[in-house]
Amino acid sequence: MHELGQSIWLDFIDRPLMNSGQLQRLIEKDGIRGIISNPAIFEKAISSSQDYDGDIRELTKEGLSNEAIFYRVAVADIQQAADLFLPVYEDKVSGADGFVSLEVSPRLALDTDKTLEQARELWQAVNRPNVMIKIPGTQPCLPAIRQAIAEGININVTLLFSLDRYAAVAEAYIAGLEDRLAAGHPIDQLASVASFFISRIDTLVDPVLAERGLNELKGETAIALAKQAYALYGRLFESERFRKLASLGATPQRLLWESTGGERSRFFTRQIRGGPHRP
Template sequence: MNRVKQIHELGQSIWLDFIDRQLMNTGALQSLIDEDGVRGLTSNPAIFEKAISSSQDYDEDIKRLAGTDHSNEAIFYEVAVTDIQRAADLFAPVYEDKISGADGFVSLEVSPHFALDSEKTIQQARSLWKAVDRPNVMIKIPGTQPCLPAIRQAISEGININVTLLFGLDRYMAVAEAYIAGLEDRLQAGQPIDQLASVASFFISRIDTLVDPMLKERNLSELKGEVAIALAKQAYTSYVQVFASERFKKLADAGAVPQRLLWASTGTKDPAFSDVKYVETLIGPKTVNTVPMDTLNAFRDHGQATLRLTDHDEDAKRVLEQVQQVGIDLSAIAQQLEEEGIQKFNEPYNKLIQAIDQQRSAVTTVLH
């Protein structure tokens, strides 16, 4: 049996962290769904920047829209929405197959410029939700402190949310709280909550990239590559507790489903580690792992699908204690990674808007 499909047998959903038109035009995405059992897709500004600037597949659309009074950002979102709708339609059968669980979602992110602005985030989340107009889309909102109210508000309005850029346990708990509070608001308003879905995207490999050199300095090299996994395991323990609570049970009785944990940034950055490290170690029930194409191909080739997320919980706790003891402040690290993460999305986003502007100028020059 296909190794990637085996992961789904163990209760975890594999989503693809990638989108471009070629993937859909060639039927490659369809075969990932059919053969590998890929059950969803995530995108971000960096992925779209790469798709649009490295191919000619978008030129016609940009040309057509260049003649309108759309802003460059509006042109980008119109192009992105088209792609997201297509992908959502390809995943519709997965979404409609309720027996195998809540999947088939495709994620589109609000502008990273609004990462610290709740009001603009919620406004854009509403307009993208309306524009894509598919029940199996998730709007990505960063899990920053300022955006927590936007997450709660969006859930209360019945918008599926993928909360992105999570690096720490405290913030993860705050996000789970925003989800549950949003469901309660919605239920209180007499609205149905049985169609809503959300994931909390915990970023993995970036944590190790930052922490590992610090471990080396403090003679704790044996913990290299362990901290992110230990944090993920702790987050999963919290997830199980939160969604088994009496408080959530009331919502579950009205049809609500838990907000699943999604492992993001699971491509291996350190060549000293296995290229499937962050897939193999994080397989656990009712979770999602969104993987880059290279990682997916690597796992199909040589990955081992076994349940590991709930193994050695005590070891995970011990790793985190040791790290704190040597003065590595994981809350400060989470904050630094969040700030860098916003930056890492702003740069390609700005580049993307610039690229559209250039294509637009080229077109208008030709027209005149």
Template sequence: MENNVKKIHDFDQSIWLDYIDRKIMNTGELQKLIDEDGIRGLTSNPAIFEKAISSGSDYDENIKTLAQEDKSNEAIFYGLAVADIQQAADLFKPVYDEEVKGSDGYVSLEVSPHLALNADGTIKQARELWKAVDRDNVMIKIPGTAQCLPAIKQSISDGININVTLLFGLERYEAVVDAYMSGLEVRVEKGQSVDQIASVASFFLSRIDVLVDPILNEKGLDDLKGDIAIALARKAYEIYKREFSSDRFRKLEAKGAKPQRLLWASTSSKDPSFSDVKYVEALIGPKTVNTIPMETLEAFRDHGKAAARLEDDLDKATQALERVEQASIRLKDISQQLEDEGIEKFNKPYDKLLDAINTQKEKSLASA
């Protein structure tokens, strides 16, 4: 019987895994996901690393070694993370090297969430991490905050693959597309190549509905419950198709540039009344990526139904967003609130992670 997850690939969407730890790489489990489920990339974030490092002893020896080199807690974390990302990137290298080179096989590593509002710090760390990982098939994650738009442009013009994260609104998404194209244009002006650069724009979904659904309830718009994130994603895809078929992009494409694909993130259902594969099923469509956590992957493998649905009901999506705005629910304000909360959601596990490393470090130094 054909694997349900692998079937998604028939519709020209790539499934990436939103998870990393040493165990899945060392036991061959990740390789099995690549072979059997057709997983074509991997994303990580501070919360995922915090879970991996705090929940077992896989990292203890490395922390001990790095602690003896008198490194800061953050330097120790990135030492561990870079090693993991390199190992994952090597596992995905055959996917990256397939006939359409560089369309998939990417592994993402995030800059410190404390830099989410600091363009200069982000540019500096993106360059350091890119150099440290030293793999063609890595992407550095930069949040799509207004403050980091210049960092996205600069990093692309530096020739760094970028995964733009924490996108919740259509206006910001358009600004991110502009930053990507501007970065490519800078390279073209300098006579540098653009054919090896890849980028994705990560649109976060289920968190939108978690915030909007109770407001819809209050306003008597219960029939739109669970629809707004998907409606926004469908409108984002319209923007993607428009921008990447524009004259502006055609000039870059003539030099070998690739479109910045939309990536659906936060696609596990947070509301127990929804299907656990709701966001995965609704947003299958060509030239897109969906990054999904392990439990959503397993759920889709068990009972997901693959079909191209991303461009279904576009009129309905437009009407839903219009009704929301008419009810004085300002989606722009909601996307800003979600961005602020998203930064906080990554800062907390990151700080917890550094505390866990500090505890390990003190323990190993005391026993040295």
């Protein structure tokens, strides 16, 4: 897959996966190029394993809130995963693979300042060059994304569904690079992805198509949007504006195809190029 221009990022993380050596094998033998996490993934990992019980008991003694305990546990896992992916990150086309993502609290999705504050805290807590902090692509979070990029934080912008919002996210990334450059800081070590969701679009649209007797179009909307998003990606990151940044080491904000499951996934990888893609 990687030789065909696709990068597979695994949508799962837990301690048994890492401690058993299975993740190492996935990296070395199966070509996994990164990891995505979110609070729901960690909830499943923590609730289905006893590997976390000792840490949780000790952290509870510190009088921490549930969310603070969660992030202390999650940061430790992200650090371990980032260390495993470091050879992939170092053996790279600059800004490409080897990244592990940790998400800010979804409760902050409509709060610009608190999202940025937590993004800074998580970035500093993990303290790995190949971590990406996930920020949702909501309207209030666009300024937080721009400022985080200006401060040198790798960002995974998640939950993108529309072309207009994707364009706004790409603008936030490019503007953040320009802000960072204007402040006299290097831009050649930054990386970002824009996570464009696939199957969830069809989940919403397909019932409407069925009601209108357009069954032949079911399963097509998301891929059509993804093609348009990729075309827009090409225009934005081949523009003269971005070429000036690229000449100073900036890398494009890659599209990451999220929620690509089952039969759609197999069709999707034949139709769209320019990962990373994750199943």
